[in-house]
Amino acid sequence: MIEARRTLIVTLLFALVASACGRGARAPIAVEDAWANATPAGATVAAVYMQITAREADTLLSATTTVADHIEMHTSSEENGMMQMRPLPEVPLAAGKPFTFAPGGAHFMLIGLRQPLPAGLRFPMTLRFQHARAVTVQVKVIEPGSR
Ligand SMILES: [Cu+2]
Numbered sequence: 766m767i768e769a770r771r772t773l774i775v776t777l778l779f780a781l782v783a784s785a786c787g788r789g790a791r792a793p794i795a796v797e798d799a800w801a802n803a804t805p806a807g808a809t810v811a812a813v814y815m816q817i818t819a820r821e822a823d824t825l826l827s828a829t830t831t832v833a834d835h836i837e838m839h840t841s842s843e844e845n846g847m848m849q850m851r852p853l854p855e856v857p858l859a860a861g862k863p864f865t866f867a868p869g870g871a872h873f874m875l876i877g878l879r880q881p882l883p884a885g886l887r888f889p890m891t892l893r894f895q896h897a898r899a900v901t902v903q904v905k906v907i908e909p910g911s912r
Contacts, residue, residue: 834877
């Protein structure tokens with residue numbers, strides 16, 4: 766009888782551990798709708814937009830891509846009728862709350878483009894976080910003004 770109970774307890778413990786692992790296996794970071802406008806000839810910079818949702822509170826620290834020397838995160842706002850861009854050293858992500866990079870607001874600035882970005886191209890961008898593992902997304906290049 767005691768043996769049977771011990772077996773039951775061990776089984777329950779395994780079930781708890783298994784369900785905890787199952788929860789951990791769900792993607793901690795969800796990235797949706799990563800896009801950029803096609804660049805004009807000779808462009809050296811481009812902006813990338815997307816929506817990022819972290820399952821647990823996290824901080825987006827940096828991004829890299831194969832198509833540019835480096836990426837800065839910027840926020841833009843209108844001041845005295847002029848668009849001003851300021852660097853965002855990092856982006857806090859609240860648990861379960863989407864953070865949107867969009868025209869006129871926060872964006873990724875690709876600096877030192879190594880190639881033109883024609884409409885239809887997809888290129889990889891890797892995002893690094895304080896807690897979650899790095900995530901690589903495919904950015905879709907679209908015709909400017911087509912959305
Ligand atoms: Cu910018």
